[in-house]
Amino acid sequence: MGVLLILGFIALFATIVYRAVNPARDAGAEIRVEENGFAAIEALIGREARVGSIAIEGDRLAVEVEGADGAEIILFDLSRGRELGRIRFRRE
Numbered sequence: 001m002g003v004l005l006i007l008g009f010i011a012l013f014a015t016i017v018y019r020a021v022n023p024a025r026d027a028g029a030e031i032r033v034e035e036n037g038f039a040a041i042e043a044l045i046g047r048e049a050r051v052g053s054i055a056i057e058g059d060r061l062a063v064e065v066e067g068a069d070g071a072e073i074i075l076f077d078l079s080r081g082r083e084l085g086r087i088r089f090r091r092e
Contacts (some may be wrong), residue, residue, distance in 0.1 A: 010085060023042065040081075041081050041082065045065050046067045046068070048067060048068050049065050049068075050066055050078045051063060052065065052066045059078045059079040060076070060084075061078055062075055063076070071089060071090045072086050072087060072088040075087075
């Protein structure tokens with residue numbers, strides 16, 4: 001009985017260490033990866049809008065878009081291939 005308890009604790013600690021070293025991505029998240037390793041991501045912007053600047057950090061991409069009515073920053077998750085959200089700056 002004591003041997004089973006010791007083996008159980010070893011398995012428990014091994015699982016904890018393994019999961020800490022290898023964090024899993026969201027199990028329910030759909031990852032679209034094509035053969036070249038990158039999927040197309042589409043974002044709608046205004047007809048007269050133009051891209052001001054782009055910044056990448058890790059698997060996050062921030063794109064500044066400048067339009068006639070203001071500017072916005074569009075945030076993307078590159079590992080999942082989707083838009084995360086937008087921050088809009090409107091002119092008064």
